[in-house]
Amino acid sequence: MTQFKYSKRVPADGTDAVGAILQAAADPKIISFAGGLPAPELFPVKEMKAAVDKVFEEHGQEAMQYGAAKGVTALREVIQQHVKEKENVDSELDNVLVTTGSEQALDLVGKAFVDPGDTVLVEQPTYLCALDVFRSYGANFASVEMDEDGMKMDALEEALKANPNTKLIYTVPNFQNPTGRTMTEERRKQLAELAEKYDVYVLEDNPYGEIRFAGQHVPAVKSFDKSGHVFYMSTFSKTLAPGFRLGWLVADKAVVNKLTVLKQSADLHTDNLAQFAVAQFFADNDVDAHVKEISALYGKRKDLMLEGIKKYFPEGVKYTDPEGGMFLWVEVPGVDDTVELFKECLEHDVAFVPGDPFFAGEVQPGAFRLNYSNMKEDQIEVGLKRLGAALTAAVNK
Template identity: 85%
Template sequence: MTTMTKFKYSKRVPADGTDAVGAILKAAADPKIISFAGGLPAPELFPVKEMQAAVDKVFEEHGQEAMQYGAAKGVTALRELILQHVKEKEGVTGALDNVLVTTGSEQVLDLVGKAFVNPGDTVLVEQPTYLCALDVFKSYGAKFVGVAMDEQGMKMDALEDALKAHPETKLVYTVPNFQNPTGRTMAVDRRKKLAELAAKYDVYVLEDNPYGEIRFAGTHVPAVKSFDETGHVFYMSTFSKTLAPGFRLGWVVADEDVINKLTVLKQSADLHTDNLAQYAVVEFLDNNDLDAHVKEISDLYGKRKQLMADGLKKYFPAGVKYTNPEGGMFLWVEVPGVDDTVELFKECLKHNVAFVPGDPFFAGKPQPGAFRLNYSNAKEDQIKVGMKQLGEALQEAVNK
């Protein structure tokens, strides 16, 4: 159905109405294309039978509660398990009133943006950073300042320079573990410094940790939040990468006052997160070994990442740089001499292989020739063939 009506959208809706990333992913979904463009977990590792048993038991024991309206902060048993989990894994301590269960971690981004970002407020982000965070904060009128990174994550001297240059800064957003899109991990001394700078300059840090448990090399690093003594750091994570993205279960751990404000905003958005999914995860965690399941995921992703790294070394042009993640789902490639990464993407499609161009991950001027590769959702034979095809396409582009 079409009309002649000119709709008067709010300023939060992109003026041109385009979805560049959506268009890229749609092109990459062609069955002929080997796609390293998505950010999906490996579906063959979803614990389908175990979760089915958990859901059956929930209906037997908590059917009415699961189907009824629930508390906006989430099911108490799940919040207790989250508290226990973040204390054991990340060194983050708190009480029940410090935890809010959300509809995926994406909702945390939206709630924090709604709660703290006024039009014109400055948000500091890693350069590059998670593109959906940029979209969310932009919708609330944020101005962005990118902070330089190296292989040890966000550079703290650059962050402090940015804080001095922008005293109006409201929020610092970081993905410190196996960052999306680069796969980099922030060093422990920088995490301590980040918590110190947040207190010193009275800015909030939103620590986004969806990938931290998927580690296949190196040593675990405690959360930024574990070094927070003033309540300036908000810690967020999700079950999407360890259990089931379709359940849309995330959470945020923060000062009680912050949690209360976010809860009010959540109530006006969706009342509460899906009760059945919450009860099912509680039941699953009570009867299954999550650590063993996560190790299985990590082992598979580590194998796939190594295959991708081997292909990079074997097939890519000389001078190409790439990150070497110790976990997570992504690595980052930089091809010197390429001016238009989107055009490079189109050329690679002709070779039946796809990636996500780096442009949407930058708050400011994008870095030419940079792109993200995903290894978690590609089978081993696809990685071997796809990296060869991608290398051939890059060789042609560089030689033009």
């Protein structure tokens, strides 16, 4: 058999821990809180079909032709207006780059800014695919402690002092994946100031910010950025549909220009038809009303989760109570091996994502992520009853 000589960027075999978990949880008898999908019953299929039909009628040839790497102008205008309206971020068209899912924005920023040995500061825990991206460019990580109000700014400043090689601070400030936590406004201001003071960049990843079902909107870190050190990224994946693979980045024009060159060598440009269709969808529909509907459904599901957790989980278990987004985070004291706990839960026909891969450094044992956005209401209580029984057995061992 040929032994392929992969580059150092390619992870060693056996590192797709999450893939293995999702596969284990795919058995139909298992109630799985392990997924991370939006609720498909709220995808605006009919309205999107009408938008696509109109695009074919009005710009069919353009939509099927090669396009610009920065993206379709009509969609970039939608994004420009959207970030102003939702996040009070001023931008010109040249500050906006359309990406193939916001995942590509992570990749392009990693490629453009992270050299092997550079430090990336991340929340503890953080979005695991971001870790994979930065790792592939040779990043060293330093983790910054969080509390219920997001990344702690005193811990961040300490990390900046201790890691003079820091290039980038990565944050998911709204309803973070995996914890569901939200960073306060005061900390966001401090974060923008620290980035300028230490001359490092902030990658503000905001896929969930619009899916708020409780509390008050908190302005983006980018809205406090006076020096261009903050790069803001978001996506249509959670508000419209992930299958279109449409995300975006708003940053200084010089950065957007560099990333555009890198994007060109990655995929030339993002799918033109999807871009035209989403721009058309925005022109013809009340998108805010649609997003409200999503938020209301997720809020209802989150409330059911909390009810079930309170009813069935053993005493001493801690959990977050997110004001939006798709996930909550559970910490079970006295558990040393979360993957072992996961296996025990599978025996009770229930699953979650163990916290381990969300940590860049030392893992916090007994922590795991639960999804509720794609959980049918009647499954939530049954699933949590099973999970509660499994946790009770584990902590009493």
